[in-house]
Amino acid sequence: MINMGVNILSVGVVTTDAFIDLSKAFIWHSGGLQKLCMSFGDKIPYKDLKIIDGVGNAANATVCASRLEVNSALYTFVGGDDFGQRAIANWKENGVNTDFVKIHSELQTHFHFVLRFGAERTILIKHEKWPYDISDIKTLKPKWIYLTSIGEHTEYFHEQLSSFLRENKDIKLAFQPGTFQISLLAQGKLSKLFARSDIFICNTQEAMFILNTQEQNPVKLLQKMTEKTKNPIITDGPNGVYFVFENSMYHLPAYPDLKPPVDRTGAGDAFSATVVSFLAKGFNLRDAIVYGPVNSMSVVQYVGAQRGLLSTLEIEELLKNAPKEYKLKKIS
Numbered sequence: 001m002i003n004m005g006v007n008i009l010s011v012g013v014v015t016t017d018a019f020i021d022l023s024k025a026f027i028w029h030s031g032g033l034q035k036l037c038m039s040f041g042d043k044i045p046y047k048d049l050k051i052i053d054g055v056g057n058a059a060n061a062t063v064c065a066s067r068l069e070v071n072s073a074l075y076t077f078v079g080g081d082d083f084g085q086r087a088i089a090n091w092k093e094n095g096v097n098t099d100f101v102k103i104h105s106e107l108q109t110h111f112h113f114v115l116r117f118g119a120e121r122t123i124l125i126k127h128e129k130w131p132y133d134i135s136d137i138k139t140l141k142p143k144w145i146y147l148t149s150i151g152e153h154t155e156y157f158h159e160q161l162s163s164f165l166r167e168n169k170d171i172k173l174a175f176q177p178g179t180f181q182i183s184l185l186a187q188g189k190l191s192k193l194f195a196r197s198d199i200f201i202c203n204t205q206e207a208m209f210i211l212n213t214q215e216q217n218p219v220k221l222l223q224k225m226t227e228k229t230k231n232p233i234i235t236d237g238p239n240g241v242y243f244v245f246e247n248s249m250y251h252l253p254a255y256p257d258l259k260p261p262v263d264r265t266g267a268g269d270a271f272s273a274t275v276v277s278f279l280a281k282g283f284n285l286r287d288a289i290v291y292g293p294v295n296s297m298s299v300v301q302y303v304g305a306q307r308g309l310l311s312t313l314e315i316e317e318l319l320k321n322a323p324k325e326y327k328l329k330k331i332s
Contacts, residue, residue, distance in 0.1 A: 006073045006097060007280040008065045009142040012058030013127065013151045014076045015110035016083045019303050021048040022117045036115065036122045052304040054087030057148035057178060060266050060305040061273035066095040067309045068277040073097035075137050077130040080105030100137055104130065119261040127151040134160035144280050145171060149178020162192040172198040174276045185210045200229040201272045204236045218242045219331060222249060231285060235271060245286045249332040255293040256323055259301065266305020270295040294318050
């Protein structure tokens, strides 16, 4: 195996996002859920359209790591189309190693429609059946593998990855599951990867689904999750983040918004990838985690998941001027 200087290898699907800024819509509240509503069969005006290439959980994480001066590579697939070429160009421009990006000429690069209404968004998605295979990356030996949303029909690849990690115990695993992976975890599948994860990151709602519980208290969810995985981290939106370090539980509040958020797309990716990047730099979890919410705060000030990603120096400057309430609290 060779390292090629790669500290983090991100694995997951990528997409081109078309952000459509809606003006004629409303939110319907029903049974504790919020639903985006528009007039059926009507012509609905929109305010703006932005197309952003080369995004998605894995791509966002890789670009984030690169901005933080961490050597990063991406294992993913694009189609043999213009969107695929534009995505690769974006990653190269951001200093990402694209040697493990595969071009599939017979499939199309994912294209998602992001319906923006206020600072929130609803995403229309369509996934291709990409042929992920561990043989594509088994010659590489990164310090970390960052596993995230990879789409359906890939349960076999998760088994391959689990075996690969069992044979390479010195490679650390960060797992930020996507929708399909969360569904499998809730069914009791992917248990080997769940247990093998050195860092496991999800939000409160995802933790409830994975654990098959109605419990909403993030501290109690964290306690339950420690029975299944090492070092779980649960994000709780504006309420901050809860995590375990050296058998103790901690809470870190959200870094205050400098101004009202523009778009929340990519906030979770920015947090997760920032924490893993500082772990890859040699920080312990308690020290690394304080950097994550700062990058999340910056990302939501822009449309798209990558434009607002900060450098290490920029985050450190914001930490120097952090409000007094932004500090770790040991809760057990």
